[in-house]
Amino acid sequence: xxxxxxxxxxxxxxxxxxxxxxxxxxxxxxxxxxxxxxxxxxxxxxxxxxxxxxxxxxxxxxxxxxxxxxxxxxxxxxxxxxxxxxxxxxxxxxxxxxxxxxxxxxxxxxxxxxxxxxxxxxxxxxxxxxxxxxxxxxxxxxxxxxxxxxxxxxxxxxxxxxxxxxxx
Amino acid sequence: xxxxxxxxxxxxxxxxxxxxxxxxxxxxxxxxxxxxxxxxxxxxxxxxxxxxxxxxxxxxxxxxxxxxxxxxxxxxxxxxxxxxxxxxxxxxxxxxxxxxxxxxxxxxxxxxxxxxxxxxxxxxxxxxxxxxxxxxxxxxxxxxxxxxxxxxxxxxxxxxxxxxxxxx
DNA sequence: CCGCTGACTTCTGCAATCATAAGTCAGCTC
DNA sequence: GAGCTGACTTATGATTGCAGAAGTCAGCGG
Numbered sequence: 236x237x238x239x240x241x242x243x244x245x246x247x248x249x250x251x252x253x254x255x256x257x258x259x260x261x262x263x264x265x266x267x268x269x270x271x272x273x274x275x276x277x278x279x280x281x282x283x284x285x286x287x288x289x290x291x292x293x294x295x296x297x298x299x300x301x302x303x304x305x306x307x308x309x310x311x312x313x314x315x316x317x318x319x320x321x322x323x324x325x326x327x328x329x330x331x332x333x334x335x336x337x338x339x340x341x342x343x344x345x346x347x348x349x350x351x352x353x354x355x356x357x358x359x360x361x362x363x364x365x366x367x368x369x370x371x372x373x374x375x376x377x378x379x380x381x382x383x384x385x386x387x388x389x390x391x392x393x394x395x396x397x398x399x400x401x402x403x
Numbered sequence: 404x405x406x407x408x409x410x411x412x413x414x415x416x417x418x419x420x421x422x423x424x425x426x427x428x429x430x431x432x433x434x435x436x437x438x439x440x441x442x443x444x445x446x447x448x449x450x451x452x453x454x455x456x457x458x459x460x461x462x463x464x465x466x467x468x469x470x471x472x473x474x475x476x477x478x479x480x481x482x483x484x485x486x487x488x489x490x491x492x493x494x495x496x497x498x499x500x501x502x503x504x505x506x507x508x509x510x511x512x513x514x515x516x517x518x519x520x521x522x523x524x525x526x527x528x529x530x531x532x533x534x535x536x537x538x539x540x541x542x543x544x545x546x547x548x549x550x551x552x553x554x555x556x557x558x559x560x561x562x563x564x565x566x567x568x569x570x571x
Numbered sequence: 572c573c574g575c576t577g578a579c580t581t582c583t584g585c586a587a588t589c590a591t592a593a594g595t596c597a598g599c600t601c
Numbered sequence: 602g603a604g605c606t607g608a609c610t611t612a613t614g615a616t617t618g619c620a621g622a623a624g625t626c627a628g629c630g631g
Contacts, residue, residue, distance in 0.1 A: 243442060243443065243444065243449075243453065244449075244452075244453070246521070248453065248454075248455065248521075250515070250516060250518075250521050251438070251507075251510075251521060251522075252506070252507045252508075252509075252510025252511045252514065252515060252520050252521070252522075253434070253435070253438050253503060253506045253507045253510060254435060254438075254510075255510045255514040255515075256506045256507070256509050256510035256513075256514060257431045257434060257435070257506065258514075259514060261431045261434065262431075262618080263425045263429045263430075263618095264618085264619085266421070266425060266429065267421065267422060267425070270419070270421050270422075274411060274552060275411065276411065278577085278578085279577080279578055279579065280577070280578070280579090281411075281412075284412075285411065285412070285416065286416075287416065288619075288620080289619060289620045289621065290578090290579070290580085290620090290621090291579095291580080291581085291582095291618095291619070291620075291621090292618075292619055292620080293579095294578095294579060294580070295618085295619095304513075317576090317577085317627070317628045317629050318627095318628080319577070319578075320578080327513055329547045329548070330509060330512060330513065330547070331509055332537070332547060333501075333505040333508065333509070333535045333536070333537060334502070334505040334506055334509055335421060336505070336537055337501040337502040337504070337505045337535060338420070338421045338424045338425065338502055339419075339420045339421045339424070340420075340501065341420075341424050341498060341499060341501070341502055342419075342420025342421060342422075342423045342424035343420045344498060345472075345495055345498065346420065346423040346424060346426075346427060347418070347420060347423075347557060348418060348557065350418075350556050350557035351555055351556035351557045352420050352555040352556070352557050353414070353415075353416075353418050353419060353420070353554075353555050353557040353558040353559065354419075354420075354552055354553070354554065354555050354558065355552075355553045355554070355555040356550050356551070356552055356553070357539070357550060357551055357552075357553050358539035358541065358543055358545050358549060358550055359549045359550060359551055360543060360549065361539060361541045361543060363539035363540035363541040363543070364539060364540050365537050365538070365539050365545050365550050366537070366538055366539070366540070367501045367505060367535050367536070367537055368501070368535070368536060368537075368538050369500070369501060369504055369533050369534070369535055369536075370533070370534055370536050371525070371526035371529060371531035371532060371533050371534070372531035372532050372534070373526065373529045373531040375526055375528060375529060375531070377526050377533050379497045379498070379500060380497070381526060381527045381528065382524050382525060382526055382527060382533050383524070383525055383527055384442060384522055384523075384524055384525075385522070385523045385524070385525050386521075386522065386523070387519055387520040387521050387522050387523040388518050388519035388520070389515065389516065389518035389519045389520050389521040390521045390522065391521065430588085432588085432589085446607085446608085447607080447608055447609065448607070448608070448609095456589075456590080457589060457590045457591070458590090458591095458608090458609070458610085459588095459589070459590075459591095459609095459610080459611085460588075460589055460590080461609095462608090462609060462610070463588090463589095484598095484599070484606090484607085485597075485598045485599045485600095485606090485607085486597095486598080486599090487607070487608075488608080
């Protein structure tokens with residue numbers, strides 16, 4: 236463990252990846268819409284009904300997530316019906332699955348009633364339950380408290396010994 | 404893949420683990436405070452300053468997270484100072500790390516500027532970067548689109564063939 | 572070319588969230 | 602026991618988020 240945390244006040248969180256992710260999809264309704272998308276929902280009315288939100292909220296969130304590239308609007312046509320549009324996950328959106336898995340897993344562990352979790356996600360090949368786990372690039376499992384924080388290339392230092400503190 | 408998703412409207416999301424997690428820590432400020440806690444912040448003023456939020460918001464969020472059991476208020480005393488209280492992660496709070504790791508990772512991948520991510524989390528033993536990955540109980544890596552949704556013990560069915568639809 | 576339907580959008584108003592600034596409080600130092 | 606300091610709490614007002622209801626719109630069927 237380095238002493239990077241000792242100088243915590245010396246770096247800015249302006250470009251924090253967690254904060255940026257939350258800017259894009261950090262509201263309750265946006266995350267629930269992403270959950271629904273992973274559960275196979277594709278149509279506007281179904282999103283609103285199944286997430287349990289009003290149409291204005293569904294509209295705003297779907298528009299934002301589409302603009303951010305997590306969802307895409309694709310035309311489809313049922314026989315004898317006019318062309319309609321569905322919202323489906325892009326690669327960028329599908330890559331969001333670990334976030335939802337981690338959220339679901341935490342809720343399964345710490346916020347479930349006696350009956351247990353309502354849903355179980357299983358591996359297609361073997362049927363075993365899927366979990367989000369932490370692993371390092373060397374292939375080791377990383378348990379809680381077995382990690383430390385290091386400076387990355389995008390770290391912005393501020394304060395006394397910083398190059399040029401432009402912003403706060 | 405079962406046809407569970409076909410009957411999507413037949414089950415309620417009242418006890419959805421994702422939704423429950425978001426009820427507890429689903430706001431932007433709560434998640435950022437949890438991030439700060441993992442970065443080692445423990446004191447009230449530091450939380451407010453480093454997260455970049457006002458004191459009322461910090462106060463409310465810390466109170467909620469403490470009440471929910473993710474943080475605990477512990478007394479400490481610096482020499483020559485009166486007793487003060489610090490907020491530190493409980494086991495329940497530490498178990499939240501996969502959520503933040505997944506959020507950070509998505510931001511690192513999809514929302515970083517040219518300079519790259521500001522922080523890198525490394526494995527204490529080997530120094531390699533830590534990631535959130537999906538794995539099944541049989542030990543297989545689960546890639547995107549290699550999972551399906553199954554009914555869990557807590558699934559609540561509603562509608563025509565449901566036992567007794569009490570709520571909406 | 573008219574009515575119907577699913578997919579939105581707009582309107583209205585309420586409730587929650589948040590920052591700024593000012594006020595309170597406890598208890599160690601002196 | 603008065604002052605000081607960190608840790609909050611309490612106004613106040615702006616902003617955002619949200620629901621419900623009503624309105625718009627496009628295009629297929631008839």
